[in-house]
Amino acid sequence: MQVEKEEILHIANLACLNIKDEEIEEYRKNLQDILNWVDIVNRVDTSNINETICSTNNINIFRKDEIEEFQDKELLLQNAPEKQNNMFNIPKVIQ
Amino acid sequence: MELYELTVHELMDKLDRKEITSEEIIKSYSKRIEEKEKDIQAFVTTTIDTAMEKAKNINRENSKLAGIPIGIKDNICTKGVKTTCSSKMLENFIAPYNATVIEKIENEGLISLGKLNMDEFAMGASTEYSAFKTTKNPWNLQTVPGGSSGGSAAAVAANLVPWALGSDTGGSIRQPAALCGVVGLKPTYGMVSRYGLVAFASSLDQIGPITKDVEDAAILLNAISGHDEKDSTSVNLPKKDYTQNLVKDVSKLKIGVPKEFFGEGINEEVKTSVEKAIEQYRKLGATVEECSLNIANEALAVYYIIACAEASSNLGRFDGIRYGYRTKNFNNLKDIYKNSRSEGFGAEVKRRIILGTYVLSSGYYDAYYKKAQKVRTVIKQEFEKLFEKYDVLITPTSPTVAYEIGTKSNNPLEMYLADLCTVSVNIAGLPGISIPCGVDSQGMPIGLQLIGKPFGEETIIQAAYTYEQEIKFREKYKPEFKM
Structure with missing residues (x-):
């Protein structure tokens, strides 16, 4: 699969990352090298094979849906880059 | 002492x-x-x-x-x-x-x-x-x-x-x-x-x-x-x-002893030392046999597809809002996300997020991620056989x-x-x-x-x-x- 410059910018945008103009080629080449290499997965015949999502194959592990109040709210907020009263501060979203 | x-x-x-x-x-x-x-x-x-x-x-x-x-x-x-x-x-x-x-x-x-x-x-x-x-x-x-x-x-x-x-x-x-x-x-x-x-x-x-x-x-x-x-x-x-x-x-x-792990890419001294250890196991009474795990290289590729895909998703939570690094340089919410992540993550983390996002993105999901998940099943089966x-x-x-x-x-x-x-x-x-x-x-x-x-x-x-x-x-x- 050939990776184009525009694609790198598209992927970076999806991943919420900025890529500087001078970095684009490096990222492109890097991704290209890795994709060329991981292409060997296509050597494996997987007709009639299901995917493994998780090695234990456990699905739908339920627990009781009970509300537990987290006691240390102060500790939660202490990591906030910007806060006001009991809330996280963000820039205005609706103009 | x-x-x-x-x-x-x-x-x-x-x-x-x-x-x-x-x-x-x-x-x-x-x-x-x-x-x-x-x-x-x-x-x-x-x-x-x-x-x-x-x-x-x-x-x-x-x-x-x-x-x-x-x-x-x-x-x-x-x-x-x-x-x-x-x-x-x-x-x-x-x-x-x-x-x-x-x-x-x-x-x-x-x-x-x-x-x-x-x-x-x-x-x-x-x-x-x-x-x-x-x-x-x-x-x-x-x-x-x-x-x-x-x-x-x-x-x-x-x-x-x-x-x-x-x-x-x-x-x-x-x-x-x-x-x-x-x-x-x-x-x-x-x-x-x-x-x-x-x-x-x-x-x-x-x-x-x-x-x-x-x-x-x-x-x-x-x-x-x-x-x-x-x-x-x-x-x-x-x-x-x-x-x-x-x-x-x-x-x-x-x-x-899967022979694929003793071939190309393995340093000679490492190989010799591990082979000596295997010989020791034989002397200690274990039964030792060469075998084949024919998917060693593919496993590495599967690993980088799956690990990076999961990482790109897991690291999505670092957005500069509730905890972690927040950029000083922003005018709107999108700026906070993008600039915080770009300034807060190192080069290798960003490389892997890019790869992971790529293999999960529309158009490539089946070719890479889904395929890797299937090969993962094959790898599991190969181990089960051994x-x-x-x-x-x-x-x-x-x-x-x-x-x-x-x-x-x-x-x-x-x-x-x-x-x-x-x-x-x-x-x-x-x-x-x-x-x-x-x-x-x-x-x-x-x-x-x-x-x-x-x-x-x-x-x-x-x-x-x-x-x-x-x-x-x-x-x-x-x-x-x-x-």
Whole structure:
């Protein structure tokens, strides 16, 4: 699969990352090298094979849906880059 | 002999006989850290002062481990002490809760000496991708300790901690253990709770012990394993005592040696040393047979697709809003997200997020991600077939011994090959242990890996213990802190 410059910018945008103009080629080449290499997965015949999502194959592990109040709210907020009263501060979203 | 030179089970014996106190142990380590940490750079945060306080109030009635110190990889959440993942993104993050493994070891009375360096978000195989410092290998300070749990392995090897917790997504416990000449055990997926482990690739991550010997690994596994409601992938099995398997006997053991791990890309001296170890197993009465695991290279590719895909999703939570780094440079919300992530993550993390986002993106999802998940099934089946015939598989842990700092960090693809022997174990969710089996011509340690069936920790521990007792690596070789 050939990776184009525009694609790198598209992927970076999806991943919420900025890529500087001078970095684009490096990222492109890097991704290209890795994709060329991981292409060997296509050597494996997987007709009639299901995917493994998780090695234990456990699905739908339920627990009781009970509300537990987290006691240390102060500790939660202490990591906030910007806060006001009991809330996280963000820039205005609706103009 | 200094206390810091002892294994944990030796310290436990001395504590039991009241020959020493916990305070004396902490003091011994404190002195050692003061002397050697400047050379090794294993710690991101030390907590020696609080450790001294805790050691004064130790109650040894409930647990034999009470009063023993430990080091913790810095991606395991510790309430009140910074958990940085060696990333600028979490440089000042203080977890508001403890990981389940931390609750467990604290209940046992273990005392943390601090948080240990790693590759940023556990992405790397040399600890060079830490945003803060480069940890050195105690056997030769010019070389890497391996990674990503390089701080944990180097700290154990240099006697800065008696044992440590690491995490292993594609080899991050076993490979640094091999490069630092210590023991590293990656438990079966689901054996140890991941609650509070900062997620890299959730279907592959597992916490495990890095120790001076196999007995200590069994003791620490006893302490940290078990079902946890907070981790729905943890498995509910009857509690076992792995120290019951510290028995020197491999006479009934059937060993498979997958030839693919002894070919191209494996250093000759590593190969020779592991082959010698296999011969030793034969002499000790085990049945040894060459076998084939024909998907070794494909497993590495599957690993990088799946691990990066899961990472790109897991690391989506770092947005600069509730915790973690926030850029100073923004006009709107999107700017906060983008600039915080771009400034907070290091180059390797960004590379992997880009790869992961690519393989999950519309148009490529089937070709890469879905295909890799299918090949994952094939890899699991290949292992299942081998385990119909064999109890354990033996391979080298790492294709090479520790290499010079800076020689591979600019070539991601070459760095990825370091995981060749270890990743397939994570892909299939199996347990694996690395134990030292010798040194190369430069005196650098070589590790061999024993791979077991799912929840076959008992078998690999017994096999590892038997070999360890026979060759007595720790008595013959010690790190020299070569400059």
